[in-house]
Amino acid sequence: MARIYVGAIAAFLAISVGSWAVATTGEPDRSAKLAEFRRPDAIPFPEENPYQAAKAELGRALFFDPILSRDGERTCATCHIPGQSWTDANARAPRNDGGVMEFRTPTLLNAAWTEGTYGWDGKFRSLEVVARTPLTSPSNMNLTPEEMVRRVSADSAYVAAFEKAFPGGGSPVTQEHIEQALATFQRLIVSGPAPFDRWVEGDARAVDAAAKRGFDLFVGKAHCSACHSGWTFSDGSFHDIGVAQGNDIGRARFFPTSTALRYAFKTPTLRNVAGRAPYMHDGSRKTLDEVIDLYDRGGIDRPSRSRDIRPLALSAEEKADLIAFLKTLDDDRSADAASRPFGPEPPEP
Numbered sequence: 365m366a367r368i369y370v371g372a373i374a375a376f377l378a379i380s381v382g383s384w385a386v387a388t389t390g391e392p393d394r395s396a397k398l399a400e401f402r403r404p405d406a407i408p409f410p411e412e413n414p415y416q417a418a419k420a421e422l423g424r425a426l427f428f429d430p431i432l433s434r435d436g437e438r439t440c441a442t443c444h445i446p447g448q449s450w451t452d453a454n455a456r457a458p459r460n461d462g463g464v465m466e467f468r469t470p471t472l473l474n475a476a477w478t479e480g481t482y483g484w485d486g487k488f489r490s491l492e493v494v495a496r497t498p499l500t501s502p503s504n505m506n507l508t509p510e511e512m513v514r515r516v517s518a519d520s521a522y523v524a525a526f527e528k529a530f531p532g533g534g535s536p537v538t539q540e541h542i543e544q545a546l547a548t549f550q551r552l553i554v555s556g557p558a559p560f561d562r563w564v565e566g567d568a569r570a571v572d573a574a575a576k577r578g579f580d581l582f583v584g585k586a587h588c589s590a591c592h593s594g595w596t597f598s599d600g601s602f603h604d605i606g607v608a609q610g611n612d613i614g615r616a617r618f619f620p621t622s623t624a625l626r627y628a629f630k631t632p633t634l635r636n637v638a639g640r641a642p643y644m645h646d647g648s649r650k651t652l653d654e655v656i657d658l659y660d661r662g663g664i665d666r667p668s669r670s671r672d673i674r675p676l677a678l679s680a681e682e683k684a685d686l687i688a689f690l691k692t693l694d695d696d697r698s699a700d701a702a703s704r705p706f707g708p709e710p711p712e713p
């Protein structure tokens with residue numbers, strides 16, 4: 365997919381970095397490894413739905429508006445809660461009838477960088493098409509597309525906002541435009557700079573010795589970066605890490621004959637992960653300690669399990685170091701997130 369990059373997060377990177385100092389501390393030179401995780405300076409937008417400020421603002425309004433649920437009680441933020449790292453604290457997302465859904469609510473952080481498919485099992489082919497499922501699902505927001513368009517069209521402020529965001533005549537309020545506006549807003553949901561980023565940029569004191577040892581394990585002995593790669597710490601791909609069981613077959617639902625995709629789920633971003641318990645597609649791990657214990661044991665051994673998952677024989681100190689490292693991925697702006705989910709207004713491309 366061709367992508368247009370908008371220089372939205374450049375301001376975050378204006379920290380002066382200086383050049384790589386010659387290691388005087390006797391530490392190993394990790395600069396090449398660290399550079400693999402360097403923050404980009406712009407958000408990618410697809411050519412089919414380019415960035416526009418008016419569209420993003422409209423998307424933000426729709427995201428938080430209960431007009432888009434039949435009973436007027438739900439918004440996208442009912443589950444993707446800004447102050448909770450754009451997820452909720454539930455093991456599985458709440459249905460509107462008191463039951464629970466199949467999966468835990470994933471974070472929306474850094475969704476712009478997902479290449480290809482969305483959803484734990486990859487059921488959504490683009491960020492644009494995701495919204496129609498929660499909007500129309502009877503157990504969730506429960507609106508037909510016609511009712512959605514009728515409700516929004518009855519609000520003159522919305523009609524004006526759609527005309528501004530989608531100029532060029534025709535009927536401005538359509539299901540497709542609602543989806544495009546929501547997707548544009550969601551691409552602006554980006555995790556802010558974290559202590560880890562300052563380390564990447566050359567500040568050796570930004571993270572402590574335990575976190576540095578944890579990073580070495582993460583990219584070394586523990587193989588974590590085989591899947592948690594790049595600045596978001598996700599390869600956007602699907603793997604069986606030995607968690608799911610029974611009918612919970614993940615990506616294999618769409619590729620029933622594939623062994624590798626059986627029980628395979630999408631690698632989640634690890635940015636801000638410490639504040640996002642419980643973990644995994646089914647919320648089955650309550651703490652990061654439980655996650656590390658799972659990787660240490662190597663999950664369920666079976667033909668579909670990734671070759672990068674195997675018992676690790678980590679010591680208690682190594683486990684603590686990995687967690688110390690993961691905590692350096694927490695950004696410094698979590699408290700602002702609810703009121704201001706992204707940084708300075710991105711310029712028009």
Ligand code: HEC
Nearest residue numbers: 439440443457458467468469470482483484485494495498
């Ligand atoms: C009841 C809770 C709930 C509500 C309300 C909700 N979502 Fe979600 N969202 C989920 C769950 C659960 C998933 C995972 C679905 C799956 O993987 O099949 C999800 C997945 C997503 C994803 C895919 C993320 C990724 O990285 O793969 C996006 C994007 C998203 N939702 C956006 C929205 C938008 C936009 C709205 C409002 C129109 C919304 N959601 C409303 C619970 C919710």
Ligand code: HEC
Nearest residue numbers: 586587588591603607629630631632643644645659670672
């Ligand atoms: C083979 C690829 C792979 C490797 C190697 C791997 N992970 Fe994962 N990781 C995943 C996938 C896929 C998931 C989601 C699995 C699920 O939901 O069932 C995940 C989930 C997680 C989660 C939970 C995140 C959330 O939001 O639910 C954490 C934390 C995590 N991994 C950390 C690690 C650490 C630390 C290591 C190294 C010890 C590691 N991973 C190694 C693919 C991998």
